[in-house]
Amino acid sequence: MNFEQNPPRVEAATRMILDRFNEALNRHDSKALAPLLTDDTVFENTSPPPDGERIVGKTAVLAFWRDWFARNPDARFEAEEVIVSGDRAVVRWVYRKERKGQPWHLRGVDVFTVRDGKVAAKLAYVKG
Numbered sequence: 001m002n003f004e005q006n007p008p009r010v011e012a013a014t015r016m017i018l019d020r021f022n023e024a025l026n027r028h029d030s031k032a033l034a035p036l037l038t039d040d041t042v043f044e045n046t047s048p049p050p051d052g053e054r055i056v057g058k059t060a061v062l063a064f065w066r067d068w069f070a071r072n073p074d075a076r077f078e079a080e081e082v083i084v085s086g087d088r089a090v091v092r093w094v095y096r097k098e099r100k101g102q103p104w105h106l107r108g109v110d111v112f113t114v115r116d117g118k119v120a121a122k123l124a125y126v127k128g
Contacts, residue, residue, distance in 0.1 A: 026077060037119050
C-alpha cells in the first residue's frame with residue numbers, strides 16, 4: 001500500500017498489528033506471535049549492554065520468546081504511549097514482574113517496522 005495515497009489506513013493497519021503483537025506477548029503465546037512476524041524479522045534485545053543481542057529470522061525470534069516466557073512467567077508489558085507514522089511505530093512501555101518476591105518494573109521503548117501486515121523489526125531500548 002502506498003503511504004502517500006492513504007496514510008490513515010496504513011497507520012490503522014500498523015496499530016492493529018502492534019496491538020495483536022503486544023496482546024500475544026502478554027499472553028506468552030508464541031503460536032499467536034508466529035503469524036505476526038516476517039520470515040526475516042529482526043529483534044534487538046535490550047541486553048547485554050551496551051548494544052543488546054540482535055536476533056534475526058522468525059525461527060530464532062520465536063525461540064527467544066519461548067525461552068523468555070519460560071523464564072518470566074509473570075512478566076507483562078504495558079504500553080504507556082504508542083506513536084504510529086505509516087509503517088513505523090514507537091511504543092513507550094513499562095515492563096512489570098516480580099523480582100525476589102517484590103514488584104519490579106523497567107521503562108523503555110520499542111521501535112517497530114511493519115511490512116506486509118507483519119512485524120519486520122522490533123528494536124528495544126531501556127532507561128538507565
